[in-house]
Amino acid sequence: MTLKKVIETKKLSRIFKNGDIEVQALTDIDLVIEEGEFVAIMGASGSGKSTLLHIIGCLDRPTSGAYDLGGIRVNTLNKNELADIRNQKIGFIFQSYNLLSRTTALENVELPLVYDRTGKFSNYEKLAKKALEQVGLADRIYHKTNELSGGQQQRVAIARALVNNPALILADEPTGNLDSKNSIDIADLFVRLNNEGKTIIIITHEEEIAKFAKRMIYLRDGRILTDEIIKNRSTKESALKELEITT
Amino acid sequence: MTQFFKLFKVAFQAINKNRSRSLLTMLGIIIGVAAVIMTISAGEGASKQVRDQISGLGSNLMMIRTKTEHRAGVNVRMGRPLDKHDYEILKKNAVWMPQLSPLVALGAQVIGPDGNKSSTIYGVSSAYFNILNRDIVLGKTFTDEDVKTANKICVIGETIREELFSGRDPVGSQIRINKVPFTVIGLLTAQGQGVMGQDQDDIIIAPYTTIQNRLYGGTEYNMIMASATSENAIDDAKFEATILLREAHKLLPDQDDDFDITTQLEIQEVSGSVMNILTILLGAIGSISLIVGGVGIMNIMLVSVTERTREIGTRLAIGARESDILTQFLIEAISLSLVGGIIGIILGILGNQLVYKLTNFIIPTSVSSILIGFGFSVFVGVAFGYFPARKAAKLNPIDALRYE
Ligand SMILES: Nc1ncnc2c1ncn2[C@@H]1O[C@H](COP(=O)(O)OP(=O)(O)OP(=O)(O)O)[C@@H](O)[C@H]1O
Ligand SMILES: [Mg+2]
Numbered sequence: 197m198t199l200k201k202v203i204e205t206k207k208l209s210r211i212f213k214n215g216d217i218e219v220q221a222l223t224d225i226d227l228v229i230e231e232g233e234f235v236a237i238m239g240a241s242g243s244g245k246s247t248l249l250h251i252i253g254c255l256d257r258p259t260s261g262a263y264d265l266g267g268i269r270v271n272t273l274n275k276n277e278l279a280d281i282r283n284q285k286i287g288f289i290f291q292s293y294n295l296l297s298r299t300t301a302l303e304n305v306e307l308p309l310v311y312d313r314t315g316k317f318s319n320y321e322k323l324a325k326k327a328l329e330q331v332g333l334a335d336r337i338y339h340k341t342n343e344l345s346g347g348q349q350q351r352v353a354i355a356r357a358l359v360n361n362p363a364l365i366l367a368d369e370p371t372g373n374l375d376s377k378n379s380i381d382i383a384d385l386f387v388r389l390n391n392e393g394k395t396i397i398i399i400t401h402e403e404e405i406a407k408f409a410k411r412m413i414y415l416r417d418g419r420i421l422t423d424e425i426i427k428n429r430s431t432k433e434s435a436l437k438e439l440e441i442t443t
Numbered sequence: 444m445t446q447f448f449k450l451f452k453v454a455f456q457a458i459n460k461n462r463s464r465s466l467l468t469m470l471g472i473i474i475g476v477a478a479v480i481m482t483i484s485a486g487e488g489a490s491k492q493v494r495d496q497i498s499g500l501g502s503n504l505m506m507i508r509t510k511t512e513h514r515a516g517v518n519v520r521m522g523r524p525l526d527k528h529d530y531e532i533l534k535k536n537a538v539w540m541p542q543l544s545p546l547v548a549l550g551a552q553v554i555g556p557d558g559n560k561s562s563t564i565y566g567v568s569s570a571y572f573n574i575l576n577r578d579i580v581l582g583k584t585f586t587d588e589d590v591k592t593a594n595k596i597c598v599i600g601e602t603i604r605e606e607l608f609s610g611r612d613p614v615g616s617q618i619r620i621n622k623v624p625f626t627v628i629g630l631l632t633a634q635g636q637g638v639m640g641q642d643q644d645d646i647i648i649a650p651y652t653t654i655q656n657r658l659y660g661g662t663e664y665n666m667i668m669a670s671a672t673s674e675n676a677i678d679d680a681k682f683e684a685t686i687l688l689r690e691a692h693k694l695l696p697d698q699d700d701d702f703d704i705t706t707q708l709e710i711q712e713v714s715g716s717v718m719n720i721l722t723i724l725l726g727a728i729g730s731i732s733l734i735v736g737g738v739g740i741m742n743i744m745l746v747s748v749t750e751r752t753r754e755i756g757t758r759l760a761i762g763a764r765e766s767d768i769l770t771q772f773l774i775e776a777i778s779l780s781l782v783g784g785i786i787g788i789i790l791g792i793l794g795n796q797l798v799y800k801l802t803n804f805i806i807p808t809s810v811s812s813i814l815i816g817f818g819f820s821v822f823v824g825v826a827f828g829y830f831p832a833r834k835a836a837k838l839n840p841i842d843a844l845r846y847e
Contacts, residue, residue: 255760255841276764282840283762294757294844297750298460310449311762356761 201267202364202395203229203252208261210247210418221247222418225261231363234390235397236406236426239415245399246291246368248415252397253288253366254278266363283311287357289367291399293349295341301328301352302337308360317360327355330385346373354382358389365389367398371405376439383408384432404435450767454774457754467743468828469783472820475736476787479816480808481794482729483722488806490718497711503671504574504707505540507533507684510700522701523692524663532691533667539680542670544568545651549659553647554619555607562603564620564647566654567668574670582614582629585650593652598629600644623657625649677706733816737823744827748835749846755835756843768836769829776828780821787820788813 208225211218221244229235237245250256251263254270263270265281273281282288287308295304305324309317317323328337331351341349350373357365365386371379383405390396390410400406407430414422430438458465507529510521530545537543547566553559571577572584585596597618604613613627634643655662671680681704688702755768791813795806835843 250841255844256839276766279759279762279764281762282760288760290760290844294753294760296460296754296757299456303456307758308761310453311758311764311767313446315445 199230199232201228202231202233202265203227204264205252205258206262208248208251208258208263210244210251210256211259220418222251222258225418225420227413227420227423229395229397231395232390232393233395233397233411234386234409235411235413236409237397237399237413237415238401238403238406239421243415244418245415247418249288249366249368249397249399253286254282255288279311280313283308284314284360285362285364287360287362287365289350289353289357289365289370291368291372293353295349295352295356297341300338300340301333301344301348301355304341304352305355305359308356312360323359324355327359328352330358331355332381347375347378350374351382354385363394365394365396367396369399369401371400371402376404377436379405380432380435380439383430383435387431404430404438408435446767447770450770451774454771454778457771458775458778461747464743464747465779468740468779468824469786471736471739471743472780472783472824473736473787473790474739475733475820475823476784476813476816477791477794478732478736479729479819480788480791480812481798481806482725482732483812483815484791484795484806484809485798485804486718486722486725487809487812488804490715490722491807492805493714493718494711497707497714503674503677505669505671505677505680505684506705507667507669507688508665508703508705510703525667525702526662526664529688529691530664530667532687533669533684536687537669537680537683539671539676539683540669541672542570542574544571544574544668545664546571546666546668547651547654547659547663548665549654551621551647551658553603553607555603555613556616557609557611558606560603560606560645562645562647564597564649564654564658566649566651566659568651570670571648571668574668577634578632579629580632581612582627584629590650590652593650593656595623595625595649595653595657596628597625597647597649598631599627599648600631600646601633602642602645603647604630620647620649621658625653671706674708677708681706729812729816733819736820740820740823741827744831748831751832752835752838752843752846755832756838756840756846759836759838759840759843765836769833772829772832772836773825776825777821779828780824783824784817784821788817791816 205225205227208222209220210222211220225248237248239245247256251258254265257271266285270278296307302321302324305327306320309320309323325334325337328334331354333348333351333355336344336348341352344352350370354367354370357367371382374382379402386396386398387408398409406412407426409426410429411423411425413420507525509524511518512521530543533540534543544567549564549566550561551564552561568590569585569587579598584598585594589596599613604610607613607618608616613630616627617624618627619625631644631646636642669680669684671677684704685700689700692701694701758768792808795808799805835846
């Protein structure tokens with residue numbers, strides 16, 4: 197059985213220039229991720245995890261190298277095509293949420309549907325409510341973002357990434373602001389989404405969360421240090437049991 | 444179209460979410476528009492009023508006077524006074540000035556049945572009423588026959604009627620002017636205040652012959668008034684009068700005119716340019732308020748650029764196209780500017796009305812002031828709402844999200 201390559205990068209580099217100072221955030225990243233994979237990216241702070249995920253999510257462009265997404269050479273696409281890819285194919289969860297302020301959870305989650313041009317969604321509110329239910333926020337849908345805790349905002353951000361049912365979900369520390377119990381719930385949600393066929397990439401600092409994934413990539417100084425299959429994956433039950441032991 | 448409708452909703456949500464920013468933006472526009480409307484209208488209103496009054500006198504009007512020169516603070520008469528001789532030469536020979544009237548003015552005490560008053564008596568010919576476009580509401584004007592026989596009759600203005608007759612019908616009654624009895628034969632249509640604020644209805648008009656014979660004794664005229672055949676004929680009429688009077692006064696070619704001819708057009712031009720200066724001045728004040736309003740709008744927009752750039756980054760990140768962002772911001776800016784502009788227009792018109800209530804000075808709200816004020820404010824509102832957004836929408840989503 198040959199799986200379709202969802203992501204393929206060749207010698208991907210990203211250099212940030214601020215005046216005279218150059219920061220080489222990514223160097224020669226060669227990476228292939230296939231359909232249905234669940235990848236965890238780890239690495240020290242500043243190792244380039246977010247930068248890599250932004251490029252994969254078509255939010256940023258590489259300085260050099262090639263990037264193919266679903267067989268399409270992203271480097272050659274124009275802005276509108278990139279916008280449509282972000283809208284239809286990718287659900288992105290930011291490290292800092294990036295929700296609209298003074299706006300309700302529901303309206304935030306509806307937003308990707310507003311920019312949908314395929315016309316395949318009709319009842320925005322119903323879809324948004326369903327996504328909020330999935331992340332366990334059914335009772336907070338009319339709260340404004342500034343009335344929610346950090347963890348709740350994070351879950352709104354996750355719901356927003358799920359609402360338009362994208363094939364690829366990218367999450368930058370999706371459990372960074374949650375306690376262990378909630379982190380496990382979210383990790384389990386990703387597992388379920390992955391079982392439904394979605395390709396998922398998450399960045400995390402926590403080994404316990406990373407072990408829910410099928411594959412782990414370790415970055416150091418903008419390069420891939422290790423890239424291996426996770427042998428004994430965690431499940432919700434095993435993780436909860438371990439949580440009980442340690443506490 | 445449905446995309447446009449969705450963006451419309453997004454834009455109104457955004458306006459609603461940032462109520463204080465939206466209100467402040469509108470306030471800048473409201474102040475700008477209202478201030479411009481009030482100042483420009485005031486300028487245009489004042490100059491229109493003056494222009495109307497001057498042209499109400501008849502645009503063909505000419506006034507021929509003895510030349511005077513200003514010497515050591517007093518007006519000194521330089522030439523021969525104008526008299527019957529000049530008048531008759533003009534009357535007999537002029538073709539461009541069919542209407543001619545001498546004018547002899549005299550301050551006098553007038554006594555009527557209900558009161559007395561000191562006023563000005565004008566001695567004129569029957570042509571005077573045509574030359575100055577003055578109409579009669581009651582009775583009639585006098586005829587050439589009355590002038591020839593120096594009848595003791597007169598036409599009076601509304602103010603005189605009020606003072607001397609308590610507003611009753613004066614026609615047929617007698618009044619005494621410096622003790623000489625005159626019969627009132629007509630009442631002039633009221634004209635109100637003149638250009639210089641004088642009361643144009645405080646007036647008594649009688650045949651100049653009567654005034655000269657009964658009240659004055661002299662043979663000189665204060666001036667000869669004339670009306671050219673048309674506005675275009677004024678230059679010809681002026682030239683003709685000059686030739687005729689120079690001949691009458693036996694002036695040699697190297698001698699200067701000893702008379703002055705002022706035409707209505709010249710008066711209009713002078714006062715017109717004064718009024719233009721006034722309008723420009725008020726316009727300048729209006730422009731300053733526009734700039735103040737504009738800077739206010741600019742400030743609010745620039746202060747919110749950081750927040751809005753992040754918002755734009757968020758929208759781009761979840762798949763908004765550049766054009767979606769631009770449409771949203773354009774709708775926001777245009778809506779705020781339009782609503783603010785309309786409120787500003789209403790306030791400006793109400794403001795003009797308030798000025799009228801307080802000062803009795805009628806300010807017709809000028810259309811050009813509405814267009815200028817509205818146009819500029821909407822331009823500023825849209826420019827400062829739209830262009831920062833356009834800049835942000837062109838960024839990589841991640842750069843817009845990181846904007847500080
Ligand atoms: N816009 C930028 N301009 C300049 N340098 C940048 C920019 N973004 C990231 N960098 C640099 O690139 C490097 C990688 O940053 P990145 O955010 O990818 O790290 P990270 O692995 O996500 O770290 P963390 O775990 O703290 O989130 C860092 O050295 C950072 O300083
Ligand atoms: Mg990061």
